Amino acid sequence: MFILTYTIKYEELDEKIEKLQINDIFNVFYESPLEITTDEYGYGYLEKSVSTIDIKVAYELDKDNLSSFKHTVSSILETDCINIEEVNYDYENYDFPMVHINDNWVLASPDEVINDKNTHKISFISQGAFGTGLHETTRDLLNVILTEIDLCNKSVLDIGTGSGILSVASAIIGASKVTALDIRDVREEVELNASLNGSYNIEVLVGNALNEEVKIDDKYDWIYINIGGEETELFMDFIKEHLLSNGKLLVSGLVEWSFDKVKSIVESHGFKLETKYQTNEWITAIFN
Numbered sequence: 001m002f003i004l005t006y007t008i009k010y011e012e013l014d015e016k017i018e019k020l021q022i023n024d025i026f027n028v029f030y031e032s033p034l035e036i037t038t039d040e041y042g043y044g045y046l047e048k049s050v051s052t053i054d055i056k057v058a059y060e061l062d063k064d065n066l067s068s069f070k071h072t073v074s075s076i077l078e079t080d081c082i083n084i085e086e087v088n089y090d091y092e093n094y095d096f097p098m099v100h101i102n103d104n105w106v107l108a109s110p111d112e113v114i115n116d117k118n119t120h121k122i123s124f125i126s127q128g129a130f131g132t133g134l135h136e137t138t139r140d141l142l143n144v145i146l147t148e149i150d151l152c153n154k155s156v157l158d159i160g161t162g163s164g165i166l167s168v169a170s171a172i173i174g175a176s177k178v179t180a181l182d183i184r185d186v187r188e189e190v191e192l193n194a195s196l197n198g199s200y201n202i203e204v205l206v207g208n209a210l211n212e213e214v215k216i217d218d219k220y221d222w223i224y225i226n227i228g229g230e231e232t233e234l235f236m237d238f239i240k241e242h243l244l245s246n247g248k249l250l251v252s253g254l255v256e257w258s259f260d261k262v263k264s265i266v267e268s269h270g271f272k273l274e275t276k277y278q279t280n281e282w283i284t285a286i287f288n
Helices: 010-022 063-077 136-148 165-172 187-196 229-242 256-267
Strands: 002-009 028-030 034-039 042-047 052-059 083-086 105-108 120-123 155-159 177-182 202-206 220-225 243-255 273-279 282-287
Touching: 002 010, 002 063, 010 028, 010 052, 010 063, 042 243, 052 063, 105 136, 120 165, 136 165, 136 243, 136 273, 136 282, 155 165, 155 229, 165 177, 165 187, 165 202, 187 202, 220 229, 229 243, 229 256, 243 256, 256 273, 256 282
Parallel strands: 105 120, 155 177, 155 220, 177 202, 220 243
Antiparallel strands: 002 052, 002 083, 028 052, 034 042, 243 282, 273 282
């Protein structure tokens, strides 16, 4: 694959992309000029004001026709190509780096060999969904699930499951039933990672549970939610309805400057803070 880069006026971006598409050139991308900001519940972004932007066009056909393709794109964009890069992506053999969750558990690709008999491995293949184990919140949650709480014969609802890694970890250490819920269709990825670990008691539900696009009737011993403070607030009535009377809530994806507010919201629904964990600015908490 070749990536051709062109610099165009930012105000003409949509027009230029439309012209490329009219000419059946669809593999086009660019990096949005965004500035990371903080807000009440965590991080957000603002679009920066820029005059020009680099637009990239991918070419995957015969190399002999690359020059002709470049000429065509240059004519459409009315500017010269400033760079051509040849790249090779091997999607079948993505090398997922080993993640050390704690002294006894690692997250690694299925073919990773672990020589230490005291170290347990969760096999994992990332296909792009959220929750890969690399972020502080996911790593903290995995550590809590694998070493801090007893899930043996317990039921778990994982809200915003993403890659399903929290659901898989829960099944590995003995949860009797796991429901992995996400508004996006992550079924294939969750079921793949579950099968890699011999975990077949995970039910994947796809849809918006708040408007009953997906219906859940069961109550659970544990509910996880790792999708941010604002989303946690939106789900509190749902969580209260689906948690057993002696159940516990595991909340993460919270930043330190919003934690007190989220804590108050959770407590206003009858919960009490049991344990709090923090890595950098990210906070994970258990409520009962």
